[in-house]
Amino acid sequence: ELNQQQVYQMNTRVRTLIPVLTERSDYFSHYKINLYDEDCPLWDNNNAMCSNRGCAVDTLNETEIPEVWRTLSALAPSSQSNSTACMWKPDSRMDYCYWDDEDDGTNSHCVYVSLVKNPERFTGYAGEHSNLIWKSIYEQNCFPASETKDDAEASTEIGTLDVNSMDPFAVKSVEEAAEMPGACLEKRMFNRLISGFHASISTHVCQEYFNAETQRWESNLDFWMAKVGYFPERVENIFFNYAVLHQALVRLSHLIHESPNNTFLSFCPANAALDENTRLAFDQLTGIVAQDPHVVSFEQLFSDDSSRRVKEEFRNRFRNISRIMNCVGCDKCRLWGKVQTAGYGTALKLLLEPETKLSDLRPAEVVALVNTFGRISRSVDSVFSFTIQKKTNDILAYLDSFLSYLPMPLSSLLHASLPLLRLPIRWTIFFLNLVRTF
Numbered sequence: 001e002l003n004q005q006q007v008y009q010m011n012t013r014v015r016t017l018i019p020v021l022t023e024r025s026d027y028f029s030h031y032k033i034n035l036y037d038e039d040c041p042l043w044d045n046n047n048a049m050c051s052n053r054g055c056a057v058d059t060l061n062e063t064e065i066p067e068v069w070r071t072l073s074a075l076a077p078s079s080q081s082n083s084t085a086c087m088w089k090p091d092s093r094m095d096y097c098y099w100d101d102e103d104d105g106t107n108s109h110c111v112y113v114s115l116v117k118n119p120e121r122f123t124g125y126a127g128e129h130s131n132l133i134w135k136s137i138y139e140q141n142c143f144p145a146s147e148t149k150d151d152a153e154a155s156t157e158i159g160t161l162d163v164n165s166m167d168p169f170a171v172k173s174v175e176e177a178a179e180m181p182g183a184c185l186e187k188r189m190f191n192r193l194i195s196g197f198h199a200s201i202s203t204h205v206c207q208e209y210f211n212a213e214t215q216r217w218e219s220n221l222d223f224w225m226a227k228v229g230y231f232p233e234r235v236e237n238i239f240f241n242y243a244v245l246h247q248a249l250v251r252l253s254h255l256i257h258e259s260p261n262n263t264f265l266s267f268c269p270a271n272a273a274l275d276e277n278t279r280l281a282f283d284q285l286t287g288i289v290a291q292d293p294h295v296v297s298f299e300q301l302f303s304d305d306s307s308r309r310v311k312e313e314f315r316n317r318f319r320n321i322s323r324i325m326n327c328v329g330c331d332k333c334r335l336w337g338k339v340q341t342a343g344y345g346t347a348l349k350l351l352l353e354p355e356t357k358l359s360d361l362r363p364a365e366v367v368a369l370v371n372t373f374g375r376i377s378r379s380v381d382s383v384f385s386f387t388i389q390k391k392t393n394d395i396l397a398y399l400d401s402f403l404s405y406l407p408m409p410l411s412s413l414l415h416a417s418l419p420l421l422r423l424p425i426r427w428t429i430f431f432l433n434l435v436r437t438f
């Protein structure tokens, strides 16, 4: 059982600090990615690409690539470089994601993108294509409800999905599995993580939703309630994911402090001021999270013999999901799907592989982790504001029905003034929630 108020409090301390990194530092606001890879394990050719304008990704041309990322390319293990001090040498056996040679400067599939100029929000990507992706993630890669500790040897291979032979959604069983008391803790954690990832994406889509009528970007409460708000376990899973990513940052912070002479984040020797600013903001963020209490404990995971056997399966299933991101038929959704699975994959590596060292982390993993933390922090914020909106609407609806019992002229007069009450009610609820949180 997660203490949501505690997570709100923790998030309040960092939510303004995260954009200093993710929006203002070249290092954390850019990403090098193999975006147009055709290695999709679900179907042979990804012929359902979305042509919505909202799905397009603006990639950087050669002259737009920030200096820090040029330096990173030069320092990549595959490149010839004398500056061995800054090199990273990840052991792919510890990876929870597939990394498609993004370190390799010669990889022509890789593009550079600005994450700020390509924000994650409503794109219009929906329908059978996106549903099939979520369905395959839940049905083929999450742990089924029936699975318990003793039968952990299930196959993890996913073949080409036979699109025509699929049953209607069996997603409920995944949520049931996440709640199942008999299921092993690690499997339940896996299912919660995926459901929280999905709920977080849904929250971003509803928070920045394009209203075709007003032609404006607005939040969409009804949409959010239908996707997340009416499912308390999905809301809970957002908080769970916050706790996971938070804990991974704490571990990263410990790794940094355990290696005082590390050259971590000093990847921009040509611009000392830029490098220093990024490092200061990063130290501030990790310093704050390191002081927070542990909301969830990972020490007990994979601790006994039978659950250790599950670890390999856990890793394989997560890797499969990271590959499935190549199947997403909307470029911008694929970009953020890949960034966030990389972020969760890095968190799992930090939390579940105790021998992980700083040099085992690729720069892209650190960037993905911080950006994914930024995304989940935004989701926690949005849960707060959507909850207030919903309570305000409920109170107004209650007052509205109450007024209908009053005599006629008074009833219509008060009814007309109801909209004026919206703001004061909202502020009162906001204030009461704040008091309850702190």
Ligand SMILES: Cc1cc2nc3c(=O)[nH]c(=O)nc-3n(C[C@H](O)[C@H](O)[C@H](O)COP(=O)(O)OP(=O)(O)OC[C@H]3O[C@@H](n4cnc5c(N)ncnc54)[C@H](O)[C@@H]3O)c2cc1C
Binding pocket: 120, 121, 122, 123, 124, 125, 126, 127, 130, 131, 133, 134, 169, 171, 172, 174, 175, 194, 195, 196, 198, 199, 200, 201, 202, 205, 227, 234, 325, 328, 332, 333, 334, 336, 337
């Ligand atoms: C990786 C990925 C990234 C995406 N990114 C974007 C984006 O940036 N912008 C955008 O506009 N669209 C994005 N989409 C599409 C978006 O996620 C939805 O698929 C789309 O909005 C259609 O939503 P839906 O209401 O049909 O249900 P979906 O969100 O597609 O869900 C399908 C089914 O899964 C179940 N379900 C839903 N949420 C959960 C949960 N949290 N836990 C367990 N089960 C659940 C429900 O039974 C639901 O009917 C993305 C899709 C994918 C696969």
